[in-house]
Amino acid sequence: xxxxxxxxxxxxxxxxxxxxxxxxxxxxxxxxxxxxxxxxxxxxxxxxxxxxxxxxxxxxxxxxxxxxxxxxxxxxxxxxxxxxxxxxxxxxxxxxxxxxxxxxxxxxxxxxxxxxxxxxxxxxxxxxxxxxxxxxxxxxxxxxxxxxxxxxxxxxxxxxxxxxxxxxxxxxxxxxxxxxxxxxxxxxxxxxxxxxxxxxxxxxxxxxxxxxxxxxxxxxxxxxxxxx
Numbered sequence: 001x002x003x004x005x006x007x008x009x010x011x012x013x014x015x016x017x018x019x020x021x022x023x024x025x026x027x028x029x030x031x032x033x034x035x036x037x038x039x040x041x042x043x044x045x046x047x048x049x050x051x052x053x054x055x056x057x058x059x060x061x062x063x064x065x066x067x068x069x070x071x072x073x074x075x076x077x078x079x080x081x082x083x084x085x086x087x088x089x090x091x092x093x094x095x096x097x098x099x100x101x102x103x104x105x106x107x108x109x110x111x112x113x114x115x116x117x118x119x120x121x122x123x124x125x126x127x128x129x130x131x132x133x134x135x136x137x138x139x140x141x142x143x144x145x146x147x148x149x150x151x152x153x154x155x156x157x158x159x160x161x162x163x164x165x166x167x168x169x170x171x172x173x174x175x176x177x178x179x180x181x182x183x184x185x186x187x188x189x190x191x192x193x194x195x196x197x198x199x200x201x202x203x204x205x206x207x208x209x210x211x212x213x214x215x216x217x218x219x220x221x222x223x224x225x226x227x228x
Contacts, residue, residue, distance in 0.1 A: 017082050017091065018075040029094040030079070039069040039076060041226065046108045051226050054201040059208040062190065062218050063108060066226035067099040070197050076225050080196055084132045092132060095224050096139025103222070104143050112220065113189040114149045115141050118207055119178070121155045136224060137194055146192070152185050153178055153207060178210045186211065190218040197225045 014023040016031040023031055030038075043049045046063035055061050068076045083091040103109050117133035125131060134150065141148035157177045180186075191211065195204055198221075208219055 017088065018078045029088075029091055030075075034075055037075060039071070039074065041066055041069060044106075046106070046220075051198060051221070051223070054198060055205065055208075055221070058201070059205050059212070060219075061208070062220045064221040065103075066198060066223045067095060067102075068225045070199075070225035070227045080225060084128075084196065087129070089130060089132070089135045092135030092137075093139050096136040097143065099222075099224070100140045100143030103140070109144060109146075109192060109220065109222075111190050112144065112146050112192045114186065115144070115146050115192045115194060116149050116153055118193065118195040118203060119150065119153055119155045121157065132196055133194055136196075140192075140194065140222070144192075149185075152180060152182050153211065154181055178207050180210055180213065183214055186214045186217050188216045189214075190220065192220050192222055195221075195223045197227060198223050199227045 014028075015021065016023055016027075016029075016034055018030050018034045021031050021033075041051075043051070043065045046052070046065050049065065051066050052061065052064040055064065068079075070076045070080065079091050079095070082088040115137050117131060117137050120128070120131045131150070137148045137150070140146070155177070156179050193204060193207055193211070198204065204221055204223075208221075211217055211219055
């Protein structure tokens with residue numbers, strides 16, 4: 001079996017997502033060089049940081065953090081684009097496992113009861129075939145030993161992809177709406193809301209406004225990337 005795998009790799013080698021160089025044995029998703037070149041944020045204070053400040057005065061949150069800085073050009077953009085539009089779901093597992101270990105070591109999210117993703121509209125989910133947050137959330141769930149729940153918060157409006165919209169257009173887009181299918185599920189619970197990239201925080205704010213209709217809920221936010 002290994003011989004067949006090695007033979008296949010000879011003609012169809014695994015390539016680094018960000019530089020397209022051949023991955024060596026033991027490397028996954030990206031090569032070691034690109035891994036060490038990623039713009040990791042490294043927050044140590046999860047209550048007062050650039051990500052948490054995005055939501056100050058808008059919504060009450062417990063903690064917030066992101067893994068990578070997102071720039072118009074760079075390795076983070078390549079990773080997120082490949083995850084969302086090229087079907088490379090392995091990236092979600094890769095980031096979730098790495099970031100999950102960091103969050104677990106911090107012991108700052110040990111009281112979280114559920115991990116929930118920003119949902120896709122059913123039409124977009126059907127088109128894409130997957131939610132880019134699923135593997136990320138499942139990896140976090142396993143490492144943090146916290147249940148992953150993707151069926152209570154529901155997106156009820158479909159909008160065009162946010163990736164190439166201008167910042168003002170994203171912030172002023174009021175067509176993205178969410179609803180809770182069960183207003184008791186998260187009662188007296190601390191939920192960890194996850195997303196791929198924070199730009200203005202408008203989508204996460206909309207999700208939180210719906211979640212806050214639940215009695216005595218606490219919300220923290222974790223994302224793969226944060227736009228500088």
